[in-house]
Amino acid sequence: MKSSSFVVPDELDEVERHPKAAKAGEPVRMHNPTCFGCGPDSPQGLHLVVHAGEGFTVDASMEVETRMEGGPGVIHGGILSTAFDEVMGTIPLLIGPSGVTVHLEVDYIRPIPVGSTLRFHGNLLGRQRRKIFTEAIAHLGDPDKPVASAHAIFVTIDVRKHFAEHVDKSARAEEYKRRMYP
Numbered sequence: 001m002k003s004s005s006f007v008v009p010d011e012l013d014e015v016e017r018h019p020k021a022a023k024a025g026e027p028v029r030m031h032n033p034t035c036f037g038c039g040p041d042s043p044q045g046l047h048l049v050v051h052a053g054e055g056f057t058v059d060a061s062m063e064v065e066t067r068m069e070g071g072p073g074v075i076h077g078g079i080l081s082t083a084f085d086e087v088m089g090t091i092p093l094l095i096g097p098s099g100v101t102v103h104l105e106v107d108y109i110r111p112i113p114v115g116s117t118l119r120f121h122g123n124l125l126g127r128q129r130r131k132i133f134t135e136a137i138a139h140l141g142d143p144d145k146p147v148a149s150a151h152a153i154f155v156t157i158d159v160r161k162h163f164a165e166h167v168d169k170s171a172r173a174e175e176y177k178r179r180m181y182p
């Protein structure tokens with residue numbers, strides 16, 4: 001899809017699907033039950049379930065609820081970008097390492113009405129060192145007529161180091177401190 005500024009480098013590393021990654025049709029493992037994007041225990045969250053597809057792809061769908069309204073009768077652009085972040089954020093898990101978003105861009109193509117079912121399809125564009133380049137589209141039933149598209153870069157992290165300073169503020173601080181920093 002057309003993007004205003006996103007460039008994938010020519011020199012990319014080889015990638016392989018991780019042997020323990022979700023298989024096609026399976027949900028990608030949840031990373032945090034209180035995550036705003038996918039956590040079932042996030043009270044206001046999007047509760048997205050992302051499924052692995054063939055190759056390095058993922059799929060998800062989301063009911064566009066009244067609480068997500070931005071302009072009258074249509075989804076808020078920030079909610080859509082959150083959903084894209086979550087969907088594309090699962091792609092690094094297909095090749096192994098956890099990654100955090102360093103860059104996210106969204107092209108809004110058509111207004112997306114409240115009450116619709118939005119479908120997402122995400123795809124790996126490549127990996128270069130710690131950077132993982134991804135893209136996704138959102139559509140209302142016909143993947144050939146996307147209503148939005150997105151591109152993102154995730155950078156792989158050492159999960160324990162990355163969250164060490166912040167884990168105290170988690171809704172599940174005690175559990176994470178026990179599991180991650182025994």
Ligand SMILES: CCCCCCCC/C=C\CCCCCCCC(=O)SCCNC(=O)CCNC(=O)[C@H](O)C(C)(C)COP(=O)(O)OP(=O)(O)OC[C@H]1O[C@@H](n2cnc3c(N)ncnc32)[C@H](O)[C@@H]1OP(=O)(O)O
Pocket residue numbers: 031032037085086087088089090098099100101102103128129130131153155157159179180
């Ligand atoms: C037991 C359970 C535990 C659970 C834990 C789960 C973990 C998650 C797992 C699964 C997720 C599933 C779905 C989630 C979806 C949502 C994800 C989000 O919303 S994440 C929140 C927002 N993002 C941040 O808060 C990052 C903030 N940024 C940083 O912390 C740093 O920038 C960091 C650590 C990512 C990188 O910093 P450096 O110091 O380690 O490394 P440097 O050298 O700066 O960057 C590495 C490479 O990346 C490039 N880079 C960095 N920023 C870039 C940018 N904005 N654009 C392009 N390239 C960039 C650099 O040029 C460098 O590239 P070269 O290898 O040298 O080529």
